[in-house]
Amino acid sequence: MASQDRDKASAHLLRQSLRDSAEACPEPEILAAYFERSLDAEETARYELHLSQCARCRDELAAMHRAAEPVAAGGAAPHETRRMWLWDWRLLAPAAAVIVVAAVWIARYSGQRRTATDSSQTRLVAMSRQSGAPAPPAAAPMPDHDAGASVESAPKTFVTPASGVAAGALEPQAPARTRTLDDKEKQETAANIPQMTGNELRSDALAKDAGTLKRDSHSAESDEASQALNSRDVAPAPAAAPPKAASGTGAAVGGNAETVIVEAEVKSVAPTSPATAGKPTGAATGVRTLTQQAQTQSVMQSRALALEAFSQPAKINFIATPDPKVMWRIDADGTVELSKDSGKTWQGQQLRSFQPNPQITTGYAPTTKICWLVGRDGAILLTRDAAHWVPIPPPVTTDFVGVTARDSFSATVTAADGRKFSTDDAGDHWNPAPQAVSK
Amino acid sequence: MAPRPANSSHATNSGQVELASPEKSAGFRFRPSLASALDRCWHKADAPADWGLSRGQFQAALERSAAHRFGSTPASEKTVEAYLETLNLRDLALACACSAGNPEAWDFFVAQFRPELYRAARAIAGDANARELADSLYADLYGLRESEGKRKSLFDYFHGRSKLSTWLRAVLSQRHVDEIRRTNRNEPLENESGDEHHEVAAKAQASQQSAAPDPERAAHLAALQAAMTAALGALEARDRLRLACYYADERTLAEIGRLLGEHEATVSRKLERTRRDVRKRVEAALRGEKKWTEAQVLRCLEHARGEWPFDLTEALRSTVAGPAQAAQPKAAPAQD
Numbered sequence: 001m002a003s004q005d006r007d008k009a010s011a012h013l014l015r016q017s018l019r020d021s022a023e024a025c026p027e028p029e030i031l032a033a034y035f036e037r038s039l040d041a042e043e044t045a046r047y048e049l050h051l052s053q054c055a056r057c058r059d060e061l062a063a064m065h066r067a068a069e070p071v072a073a074g075g076a077a078p079h080e081t082r083r084m085w086l087w088d089w090r091l092l093a094p095a096a097a098v099i100v101v102a103a104v105w106i107a108r109y110s111g112q113r114r115t116a117t118d119s120s121q122t123r124l125v126a127m128s129r130q131s132g133a134p135a136p137p138a139a140a141p142m143p144d145h146d147a148g149a150s151v152e153s154a155p156k157t158f159v160t161p162a163s164g165v166a167a168g169a170l171e172p173q174a175p176a177r178t179r180t181l182d183d184k185e186k187q188e189t190a191a192n193i194p195q196m197t198g199n200e201l202r203s204d205a206l207a208k209d210a211g212t213l214k215r216d217s218h219s220a221e222s223d224e225a226s227q228a229l230n231s232r233d234v235a236p237a238p239a240a241a242p243p244k245a246a247s248g249t250g251a252a253v254g255g256n257a258e259t260v261i262v263e264a265e266v267k268s269v270a271p272t273s274p275a276t277a278g279k280p281t282g283a284a285t286g287v288r289t290l291t292q293q294a295q296t297q298s299v300m301q302s303r304a305l306a307l308e309a310f311s312q313p314a315k316i317n318f319i320a321t322p323d324p325k326v327m328w329r330i331d332a333d334g335t336v337e338l339s340k341d342s343g344k345t346w347q348g349q350q351l352r353s354f355q356p357n358p359q360i361t362t363g364y365a366p367t368t369k370i371c372w373l374v375g376r377d378g379a380i381l382l383t384r385d386a387a388h389w390v391p392i393p394p395p396v397t398t399d400f401v402g403v404t405a406r407d408s409f410s411a412t413v414t415a416a417d418g419r420k421f422s423t424d425d426a427g428d429h430w431n432p433a434p435q436a437v438s439k
Numbered sequence: 440m441a442p443r444p445a446n447s448s449h450a451t452n453s454g455q456v457e458l459a460s461p462e463k464s465a466g467f468r469f470r471p472s473l474a475s476a477l478d479r480c481w482h483k484a485d486a487p488a489d490w491g492l493s494r495g496q497f498q499a500a501l502e503r504s505a506a507h508r509f510g511s512t513p514a515s516e517k518t519v520e521a522y523l524e525t526l527n528l529r530d531l532a533l534a535c536a537c538s539a540g541n542p543e544a545w546d547f548f549v550a551q552f553r554p555e556l557y558r559a560a561r562a563i564a565g566d567a568n569a570r571e572l573a574d575s576l577y578a579d580l581y582g583l584r585e586s587e588g589k590r591k592s593l594f595d596y597f598h599g600r601s602k603l604s605t606w607l608r609a610v611l612s613q614r615h616v617d618e619i620r621r622t623n624r625n626e627p628l629e630n631e632s633g634d635e636h637h638e639v640a641a642k643a644q645a646s647q648q649s650a651a652p653d654p655e656r657a658a659h660l661a662a663l664q665a666a667m668t669a670a671l672g673a674l675e676a677r678d679r680l681r682l683a684c685y686y687a688d689e690r691t692l693a694e695i696g697r698l699l700g701e702h703e704a705t706v707s708r709k710l711e712r713t714r715r716d717v718r719k720r721v722e723a724a725l726r727g728e729k730k731w732t733e734a735q736v737l738r739c740l741e742h743a744r745g746e747w748p749f750d751l752t753e754a755l756r757s758t759v760a761g762p763a764q765a766a767q768p769k770a771a772p773a774q775d
Contacts, residue, residue, distance in 0.1 A: 013667055013743055014717065015686040028609035029507075032601035035609065037700065038525065045676045052679035056616055058688055058698070063612035064605075065697050067559035391692060393704035427704075 025057050026050065035064050319363040319371060326368040326386075330360050336373065338386055349389065364403045364411070372411050374400035382426065384408045395421035395430035469502060469519075476520045477501065484528040490536035490544040500535045501526070504598035531599035537580065538594035545581070552604060559608045564615045572615055576607070659739040662729055663721065670720035678713045685710055 026047060033039050034047050051057050319328040325342045328349075337346040359376035373381040378394035380403075394400070395413070402414035412422045412433045420433035469477060477498055486492045504526060505519055514522075536544030556576065560569035582592035597606050671679060677699070684695045692703040692710075699706070725731045725739065 011686070011714070013663070013721075013740075014682060014714065027596065028613050029596065029598055029600050029606055031613070032605040032609040036601045036605055038601060048680045049676035052676060052683040055683075055687060056620060058680075058684060059616045059619075060609070060612040061698055062690070062694065063563045063615055064608050067562040067608045067612065068605075069562060391704040391707050393702065393708075 025054060031057065031060055031064065035061065035068075317362055319365050319373075321365040321368045321371075323368045326365075328363060328365060328371055330363065330373070334360050334375075336360065336389075349383075349387070361400070362402060364405050366405045366407055370405070370408045372403045372405045372413075374403045374413050376400075380413060380427065382408060382411075392423075392427035394427075395423075469498070469505075470516070472516055473519060473523075476523055480523050480526070480528050484532040486529070486532040486536065487543070487547075489541075490532070490547070491539070491541045492532055492536040492544070496535055496539065497532055500531055500599075504531070504600070507598050508600070526599035527602050528599060530603035531597070534594040534597040534599075534603060538582065538592040540582065540592075548580075552607065555604055556607055556611070559611055563608075563611050568615075572611060572618075576610060576614065655738075656742050659735070659742050662725060662731075663739050663743055666721040666724035666728075667717070669724060670717045673720065674713065674717070678709065678716075681706060681710055682713055682717075 030039070030043075030047060034044065037044075039047060051061065316332070317330040319330070321327055326338070326340050327343065329337050329339070329346065331337070336349040338349055339346045360373045360379060360381065361375045363371055363373040365371040369384060369386045371383050371386065372392075373379070373389075376399045378397035378400070380392040380394050380400065381389045382392050383389045396415065396419075399416040400413050401416050403411060405411035409426045410422070410424050411427075412420055414420050421430040422433035423430050480501060481494055481497055484497060486497070501523060505514070505522060508522060509519075533544060533548060537548050557569060557573050560573040560576075563569075564572045576593070579593040582594075593610065597603065601609075671682075674682070681695060681699065684690045684698060685692075690698070692706045695701075696703040696706045701709075722736055725736050726733075731739070
């Protein structure tokens with residue numbers, strides 16, 4: 001019997017063994033005192049023994065914890081409170097107005113726009129290109145929606161807004177910005193760059209914010225743009241493979257990597273029906289990369305899609321593996337899914353251990369079986385078999401924004417404040433990591 | 440929600456609480472040596488005059504609380520004093536005054552606790568049932584029921600060991616859970632849920648159906664049952680509770696962490712350790728005591744995966760005393 005089978009057998013036995021007992025339950029006062037941790041050691045042990053035998057008392061304890069959660073004035077639970085503010089009309093109304101104005105402005109004044117691969121871009125994509133990193137299996141060429149057009153040489157990874165997601169409150173728009181990262185950031189970011197799946201973002205002509213778009217004197221093109229908004233083809237590219245994985249065998253990206261970060265704008269507007277004609281909102285599923293031949297149309301199209309992307313509430317983070325067919329994705333609600341067929345189909349991951357909204361933000365997969373996930377409030381998760389996840393004790397309880405890993409024991413996490421911590425024993429011990437991530 | 444069971448024995452050492460029936464405050468009396476402690480408690484309680492609470496009434500409440508805590512166990516003066524210091528005295532005073540029916544105290548209670556009560560009821564039972572749950576509690580707190588001609592208030596069961604708000608939440612939780620279980624009583628027992636269970640059972644069943652019947656199976660399973668019961672009995676209470684939350688309740692690690700005040704990673708690690716320990720104990724018992732070979736142990740586990748004919752409910756009622764159990768005073772038989 002393999003070790004895994006023995007574990008299953010043990011779990012089965014334990015489940016059978018630990019059933020309810022019919023002993024008399026203590027009074028509510030004992031439950032209350034236990035909840036407040038005001039029982040002495042002996043009473044605590046005695047009560048825990050009873051709790052281990054009594055599902056009723058365990059249910060009561062769980063109910064007490066629910067009742068003890070702090071709530072907003074409206075009576076919502078904390079996780080509800082976090083979402084409720086998105087629907088606050090005081091945010092939605094001005095946000096919707098801004099969106100409408102921006103859409104009109106863009107439609108009217110946007111024109112042909114040449115966008116170089118490393119020139120101005122919106123905060124929608126994080127792109128990486130490696131020239132010296134260990135080569136994962138080569139990705140298939142990106143599909144070209146415009147016949148005969150050549151594909152951009154730089155593999156790009158994009159953040160795809162979740163399709164069909166209804167909107168929430170709008171965050172204030174901030175100007176998009178692009179910059180070239182320094183070596184440190186390249187190495188770190190390249191490892192965490194989400195990878196595309198079937199919904200490739202294909203634009204390197206994503207519109208900037210209103211402050212930087214050039215005036216377009218061709219109103220016809222602006223009409224085209226708004227039409228493109230409504231009629232774009234956002235179906236996943238057939239047999240599309242993601243761009244070259246930014247993650248190699250687990251080491252940091254080599255020094256030749258060029259990484260341009262375009263911060264993803266996560267916005268949402270009042271709920272609208274998808275692809276409503278004439279409106280800049282709707283279900284956006286992605287932005288396409290453009291070909292040089294169809295650049296104008298693509299610029300319009302991508303700008304329109306970018307606008308939709310701005311108006312969508314959520315992003316999906318993709319985590320590539322050395323095998324381009326295998327990847328994870330993290331939805332806005334923290335759902336983690338695995339694809340083994342280049343994104344055609346997805347299987348939900350059982351993060352059984354964890355709270356409904358683990359607030360996972362990013363991850364790193366040094367192999368097709370091993371994946372590290374990090375997120376807010378010290379969340380660090382690890383799988384060694386692409387199926388079962390375990391929480392890893394964090395070095396500090398803070399928000400983590402990055403992770404790289406060699407294997408299932410060695411990883412480096414990056415906190416939101418820039419601190420890095422490394423472990424070689426799957427989180428049993430953490431040490432502050434040197435700033436430069438070593439290979 | 441009866442108080443702790445009555446006892447008739449008295450502890451008569453100097454400074455100890457004289458105990459009698461916990462039902463009747465007249466039977467409880469602190470010794471004079473505790474007078475200064477009682478004074479401190481009275482001043483700490485700081486009950487407003489308009490609550491109409493007398494010092495004697497408050498002392499009676501303290502005596503009931505101590506009797507409830509110590510039962511038949513002799514308690515030294517120091518222990519009793521230390522216990523009195525831990526009580527939520529102001530809440531106890533409020534409860535006493537409300538139980539006695541003082542209108543000002545009741546108004547104060549309603550003003551201070553009603554919003555929290557309804558909020559807790561909503562959190563526990565949902566919006567649809569919150570009102571009913573909270574209102575039923577109100578009626579019992581006020582004392583609409585009568586027993587032997589006397590108004591009986593739920594406040595009588597509050598002894599100050601926790602905050603009043605926490606105690607109210609505990610009562611609400613208990614009522615809600617009891618109601619849920621009552622309505623579910625006639626429903627079929629829950630089958631094991633989860634893909635893992637079905638997978639394990641299905642696999643084992645399939646292998647059993649194709650395999651020839653094993654005459655030793657019953658003996659194997661019985662031995663395994665005994666070993667498992669012993670292994671669980673040897674666990675610390677908290678480890679056992681963690682296992683129960685995970686396997687019996689199928690709670691997530693995060694939920695278990697919240698219940699026990701632990702980080703979920705800690706829960707995961709400790710569960711894994713406990714699981715490993717239980718398995719080692721079981722296998723050691725089978726190999727050591729039963730002198731089984733490795734092959735026999737494996738065969739036994741195979742049998743158990745598919746079929747577990749024994750009722751292991753008693754496993755957690757095992758009289759095999761673990762370290763945590765050894766220190767427990769023997770519980771008196773429960774009343775009602």
